[in-house]
Amino acid sequence: MKAMILAAGRGERMRPLTDRTPKPLLEAGGKPLIVWHLERLAAAGFREIVINHAHLGEQIEAALGNGEKWGLTLYYSPEPPGALETAGGIARALPLLGDAPFLVVNGDVYCDVDFARFSRSTVPDAEKCPAGGARLLFVANPAHHAGGDFALAGDRVVPAGSGQTLTYAGIGVFSPTMFAAVPPGQALKLRPLLDAAIAAGTLQGERHAGRWVDVGTPQRLAELDAELRNA
Template sequence: MILAAGRGERMRPLTDHTPKPLLPVGGKPLIVWHLERLARAGLRQVVINHAHLGEQIPATLGDGSAWGLEIRYSPEPPGALETAGGIARALPLLGPAPFLVINGDIFCDWDPAAALALDLQERLAHLVLVDNPPHHPAGDFALVDGQVGNQEAGRLTFAGIGIYAPALFAGLDPDQPAKLAPLLRAAADAGRVSGERHGGRWVDVGTPERLAQLDGEIRFAMGTST
């Protein structure tokens, strides 16, 4: 699942007329980088939620056949349902097995093929964490020997990439907003969240400045003009 329902307030005015996942980076919409990476990794079925200007997303991406994917959409009401609420709404499309969820407003070179090889066993979640960026120095979760915890020391930043068991969202009303962090913190306290540190490229594309910087870096790497 790719999360694409956010309003993108920090990205205004760019998001006044375009959903954040459709903003161009390196010559193509940000969300297309995710789709291409998922396709290369061998994943084929993708669910995308949407709310703000949401009709533009299926109009742009279609059924996913351009990337060898099958895309299904989970529309949400105005204002959206927050992260956990959006996932709960999409559970009927995601099925009974653990599934990968990626924030649509990040850029990351983590290989989604790792999700195919992961066995959650009795865990409820597996999180990808990264070193704390300047705009989020306090981090989110600690990582010790592959176990995610809530202790303050040594915290890393949640990359917006996780593999979740449907049971993590049990009891949530699919029509009500709900945040993901409280669910993850409770599961971590119960010892049911594993994790890994990704040391590669990761960008929280949350502001026009970071979008422009990433676009310039990609275009430079591709040898094209900004």
């Protein structure tokens, strides 16, 4: 299974830190946020990783190179200024991702999930990801997003209000066909595709009880940095 790390965001809430450094290269615990993902993906057996970028993207390519440092092969999917949002960025990268389900990880989160659970060869693709849909990782709602995103009915994702709401962790396995209708180069958020998958019954999810941080502000970055350095 291939993986994609989303690294194209401008990081407005992280300014002024992101004025000169792309958010995935901001450090916590002595290493860039994106490197935590690369190390965990490599340890889980992933070998091919696609990284999209826009704002200061040349810094990301210069810092990570071809990935051999981690035993990985990195491919880059540059986007125009302003980027293409999540769904648009994934759609643009489909030629690099192939025809099988792939893992997507937000570059600005920290999570201790075992990525191997998504890629084990003994698990059929149909169990990793519904045909034409996705299987998402959810966490308890953080204080800054108390309303959550969706609810779970078993492993089926249902609209918020249908049960206890949870927050999408920015990690999931997606079918490439979910993005097939997105016009090339069009900016598109992920939420409309997720809502359509709910309606079609092709969106599944599971809850992660471990550590997860949406590193969206300088304060949360500083708190995570202190936590990791003192671990």
